[in-house]
Amino acid sequence: MSERNLAGANLASADFRGEVLSGVDLSDAILVQADMLACDLSGANLKNANLNGADLTDADLSGACLVGADLTRARLRGANLSGADLTGAILARTDLQDANFRGAKIDVEKLDISGARAWQQASWDEHVLEALKAKFGS
Numbered sequence: 001m002s003e004r005n006l007a008g009a010n011l012a013s014a015d016f017r018g019e020v021l022s023g024v025d026l027s028d029a030i031l032v033q034a035d036m037l038a039c040d041l042s043g044a045n046l047k048n049a050n051l052n053g054a055d056l057t058d059a060d061l062s063g064a065c066l067v068g069a070d071l072t073r074a075r076l077r078g079a080n081l082s083g084a085d086l087t088g089a090i091l092a093r094t095d096l097q098d099a100n101f102r103g104a105k106i107d108v109e110k111l112d113i114s115g116a117r118a119w120q121q122a123s124w125d126e127h128v129l130e131a132l133k134a135k136f137g138s
Contacts, residue, residue, distance in 0.1 A: 007045075022060075077118075086111065096122040108132060 005025045012032040020040045027047040034054045042060045048068040056071075058078040066081075068088040077097045085105040090112045097118035108131040113119050124132065 027065075091116055091119075093117075098122065101125070101128065104128075108135060 004023065006029055007025045008028045009026070010030045011026075011034055012030050014031065014034045016034060016036045016039045018038045019036075021044055022040050022042040023044060024041070025045045026041075026049050027045045029046070029049045031054050032050055032052045034051070036054055036056050036059050038058045039056070040060045041056075041064050043063045044061070045065045046061075046069050047065050049066075049070070051069055051071045051074050053073045054071070055075045056079050057075050059076075059080070061079055061081045061084050063083045064081070065085050066089045067085050069086075070090045071094055072090055073093045074091075075095045076091075076099045077095050079099045081099060081101050081104050083103045084101075086101075087105055087107050088110055092112045093115040094113070095117045096113070099122040101122055101124050103125065106128055108128060111132075113132065113136060119132065119136070
């Protein structure tokens, strides 16, 4: 993809399957129901993006900015979120099976993983996992 600035774009239901979007500015973008399977979003800016229901299975979100992003009902199965900033992100009712959150910036007090599927099977930093277990139960 040659376009590096897609801030605020309406990309609902877009097909980005396998695309390389590393470093792309997708802040405030509407990516509802987008197909981003195996997409390279490393270092991308997804601040305040609406990813409700997006398929991010096996996506690379390492080092991405997901501050305030809405990932409600998104599929993050096998996704790499290592080093990503998830401050204020909403992960309610997401599929977190085998997702990697190691080294991610997470405010556990504000993180919403209510109804998330398989969050216990995701990879978390130990202190984050313990805090999540205390907050949401094991």
